[in-house]
Amino acid sequence: MGGYFSEILYGSKSLLVGMGITFREFFKPTVTVQYPYQTIKMSARFRGHIELIADAEGKPKCVVCGMCERACPSGCITLGSTSVEVEVDGKVKKKKILSKYELDFTKCSLCGQCVENCNFGALEFSKEYNLASTRKEDFHFNLLKRLEERNA
Amino acid sequence: MSAPIQLRPDETFILNVGPQHPATHGVLRVKMQMDGEYIVKSETVLGYVHRMHEKMGENRTYAQFLPNLSRLDYLGALGYTHGHVLAIERAAGIEVPERAEYIRAITVELNRVASHLFWFGAFVMDLGGFSPLMYAIQDREHILDMLEAVTGARLTYCYYRFGGLYNDVDDNFIEAAKRFIPRMRKSLKKYDALVTGNIIFRKRLEGIAPVSAEMCRKYGATGPVARGSGINFDVRKNEPYSVYPEFDFDIPVYHECDSLARYRVRMDEMEQSLRIIEQGLEKLPDGPFMAEKKPKTIKLPVGDYYQAVETARGSFGIRIVSDGDKNAYRLKLRSPTYSNMHLFDEACEGMLIMDALAFMGSLDLVIPEIDR
C-alpha cells in the first residue's frame, strides 16, 4: 500500500520535473537556420565535388597523368587529352594538354581520393553544396568549362 | 527461430511491420503473426538496402574501399573506418604515429556520442516523445560541426588513412571539443531529468523485453545489448586496440536485462566517451599525423586477418583474406547490429506489439549496417 502511494508521488514529481524542463526550453532562443533564406558558410575543409585549379595563366594545372582517374573508386572521372608540340629550351617536345575533364557526380561518393592522389595540386574541393536537380544530366560536370566560366 | 509463417485458422493474422514503418528506422521488414496485440511469431526480412559491400571490397583496392565503410553505419561511421584501417595496418605492419591514434580515438568517441545522441532521440520518439529528439539533435549538431571542420564531411567521413590521418586537427577543433564537454554533461543531466526519471518512460521499459546473457551468447550479441544483460564485454577493454589502454574509463554494465538497462548503458557510455575525449585532448602528443614509412600501394601478405573494434552498436569485425594482391581476395564485414537484431525474432514472441517496437528501438538498429 505504501508502495502504491509513493509511486504515485514519485510519478507526479517526475512529470512536473519534465514539464519544468520543457517550460524553460520554451523561452530560450531558437537555434535553427532558416535554410533557403539563410545559408551557412562551409568550413575550409568541406569536401564538395572537385574543381580544377588554374595556374597563373588561367590554364588548368592538370598534366593529364590520369592518377585521379585510376584512384577513383567509382570510376566517375573521365579525362581526355590532346598532344601539342611546344618548344622547351630550343627543343621541340610533345606535351599533353587537358582537353576534357568530366566528373559524373551521380556516382561520386566524395571520398577525396582524386585530390589526394593528385601530385600536381591541380584539384580542389568546391564549397558548393546547394546541388539539386531533377535531371541527372545536370550532374555530369564539365570541369574544364566550369574553370573557364570562373575565369571569365 | 524463424520458420516460415503461414496463415492459420486460429484467429491469428499477419502484420507486416515495414518495409515502410515509422518504428523500423529505415527499410526493415518484420512479418509478425499476431494474436490481437500479442505477437505469436515474428520473422525478420532483410535485404532492402543490401548493396554487397563485400563484393566491392574484392573489386576495389584497400584505399578505394575506404569510403564504403562509412556507408555501413551512417550514424557512427568513424568507428567502422577505424576498424578497416586498423586491420590493414595490422596486416601490413604499418606503424601509426601516436598523435594520429590519439586523434582517431578522440574523433571516434565524439562520433560515438553523436550516434548515441541520435539513438536517444529516435528511441524516445519511438515511445512517442518528440522533443528529446530535437534536443539531442541540437547537441549532435555541435559534434557534427566539429567533425566537419576536421574531416570535411558531416556523416560519411573518410578521414582515416592507412598509417595515419587525412589531415591534422587544428586548435579550433581542440578548443571546440573542450567547450563541448561541459555543455554535453549539462545536457546529459537534462536528459536524465526529462526522460530517464519520467514515470511513463520507466513504466514502458522496466522489465520489458528481457534478453538473458545466455541468449546474447547464442546469438553473438555485443555492445550495449550485451552490456545491458550483465555481460562485461567491450572490445576496447577486452582486446585493447589503438591507444585505449592509455585512457581511464569504465564499461557500464547493467544486470536487469530489460530495455531500460540497454538504455542506461548507452546513456552512461556517453559520459565515459566524454571522459576519454577529455583525457585524449589533454594527452594529445605533438608529432606527425601520418606514418613516414608507408608503401605507396598497399599489398597485404598472403593470409587472413581479423580486426575487431567497438563501435557505437557493438563489436564490428573485419576479416580480410588476402592472396597478396592489392585488393582483398575476400572481405567479410561482421556488423554488430546483424547479430543484435537476430535475437529480436526469438525474444519478441509473446510480447505486445508496442513493447516489441520499444524493444526494437532499444536495439539501436541502423538498417544499412545490417544489410551491408
Next chain:
Amino acid sequence: MILETTQQALQALFAGSVPADGAEPDTPRANGVLTRDYKTHGYHLDAQVDADQLLAAVTVLDQAEFFIESITGVDWIKEKQMEVIYDFSRYDFDACRVVIRTRIPREKPEVPSITKIYAGANWHERETHDFFGIKFAGHPHLVPLLLPEDADFHPLLKDFKA
C-alpha cells in the same frame, strides 16, 4: 588460460599428427589446430576441421562459453574448393578468438548446420548460402536473406558475372 584449454579440447578431435605451432602452413594445409600471432592476424586459434568434425568442434566451443561472431565463406576457385569460416570469441578479459574453418569441394558445397548449437548461426548461414551457394544441412529455413526471395545466383563466387 582459456587459450590452452580450448586448444587441448580442439586438439583432442584430431587423433593424428598436427603441424608445428606457428608455422605458416602450405596451402592446402592439413587439418589441425594452430596458434596464430595475435598481433598480426588478430586471432589466437585457428582450427581446420573436416566437415563432419564441425559439429564436434563447435560443441567444444559452446561448452567453453564462446559466442558466435560470424560465419562466412571463401571461394577458392583455383583449388576447386570452398571454405567456410566460423569466428568465435568470448565475453572475457582473457581474450581468445577462435577461427574454425572447413574446406569442402566446390562442386558439392555442403556442411552441417550449427543452428542447433548456436541459434544465432541461422542468419549467418543463410547469408553464406546467399552469397556462395553453400548448403547447410539441417538448417530450418534456408531461403535467401539479403538477396531477393527468388535469387538463384551467388554473387561472391569468383566466377559470378553480373
Next chain:
Amino acid sequence: MSLTLLNVIVAVVIAIAFAAVNAAYLVWAERRGAARIQRRPGPNINGPFGLLQPPLDGIKLMTKQLMIPGGADKILFMVAPVLAMAPAIMSFVTIPFSAGIAAHNMELGVLVIFAFASMGAMAILFAGWGSRNKYSVMASVRAVSQNVSYEIPMLITAITVVMTTGSMDLKAISMAQSGGFWHWNIFPSLHSPLMPISFIIFFICSLAETNRAPFDLGEAESELVAGFHTEYGSMGFGLFFMGEYANIVIGASLTTILFLGGWDCPFGMFPGVWWFLLKIYLLIATFIWIRWTFPRTTIYGLLNLSWKILIPISLFNLLLTAGLLKVF
C-alpha cells in the same frame, strides 16, 4: 416557430464557426508551441507568424482527392469523420460562455456533453473497422477500451461536483462558483476537501478522452503508423483533425466550468466571456505543453492508471463528499 428555427440555425452556424476557427488555429498554436519548446520557429513563412498556415492547409486538404481503400466498408468509412466532428460541434450548443452567451442552455447540460463525448469513441471504431487496415483496427480497439475506461472516473468526478452544486445545469454550476477564486470548485471546501485531486483526475481524463498525448494510443504514430486514420486523406483526415481539436476545446471548457468558475473573474471583478476564454486557452496551452513533454503510455499502463488509481480515488472522493454533505 420560424424565429426558433432561425435561432437554432444561427446558434449552430456560430458553434460550427467557433469550432472550425478554434480547430484551425489550435493546430497553428500547437505547431508554434511545439516549435518553441524544441527551440525552432515553427510555421513562419505564410503570413505574419505563419498565421495564414491554417487556411492554406485547409485549402490543400480540400483540393485533395478523397481516396477510399479497396475493400473498405464505404459507408462506415465516409460516416466516421463526420461522426468525429458532429458531436463536438453539438456539444458547443450547451456550453455557456458567459451569463448571457449560450446557444441553448439545458438543465442537464453535463449529461448532454457526456452523451455526445461518448459518440467520439464510435467515430474511431467506425474509422478503424471501415478502412480495412490491420493497424487501424488495432488502434480503434485500443481507443475504444481507453474511452470506456476513462469515462468512468470522469463521470464520477463530475458527479462529485454536481453533488456539491446540486445541479446539472452548466450555467448554474458556474454561477455557484462566482465571486472570486476562493469560491471555485478546484479549491477544497468544507463539503469536499479532495477537490484539487478531483480536478487533476478530471484533467487527466479529459486528456485521455480526447486521445491526446500521452494517451494518444489511437494514433500511436510510431507503432500503428497513424492509428485509426491511417487510410484517411484529404478532408476526411481534416475532419478527424478538427474533431480532435474541437474536442479539446470542449474538454477545456468543461474543466473550466466544473472547476475553474466558468466566466468568473478570480478577483470578483468584471466577470465575462474573456475570463472564460482566457481559462480555456490556458488549459489548452497546458494540453500542448504536456503533449510535447512526455512519451506515450502503454495500453496496459493506461488501463492500470484508470482502473487502479483514478477510479478508486475518485470513488473514495465521491463517498467522502456524499458523507460530508450529509453531515454538514
